[in-house]
Amino acid sequence: MSSTRPPLGGCPHCGTEIPDYRLLIEYETADGPSVFAECPSCEDVVTPA
Ligand SMILES: [Zn+2]
Known part of the structure; x- marks a missing residue:
């Protein structure tokens, strides 16, 4: 599997860049869409930062 989508962001705990295929769920917040990822x-x- 290859993906051309950019990473979701960095892990707030360890700083590792989280690739988009680790996306678990997208949800809406008052500030706009956000995601949970592993x-x-x-x-x-x-939540990738
Ligand atoms: Zn991490």
Whole structure:
């Protein structure tokens, strides 16, 4: 599987860049859309920053 989409952002815990295929769910906030994704390094579910 290859993807041309940019990474989702960095893990707020360990700083690892989270690739888009780690996306779990997208949701809406008062500030706009946000996502939950699984960090490939610490394997935690985070909001990429
Ligand atoms: Zn992490």
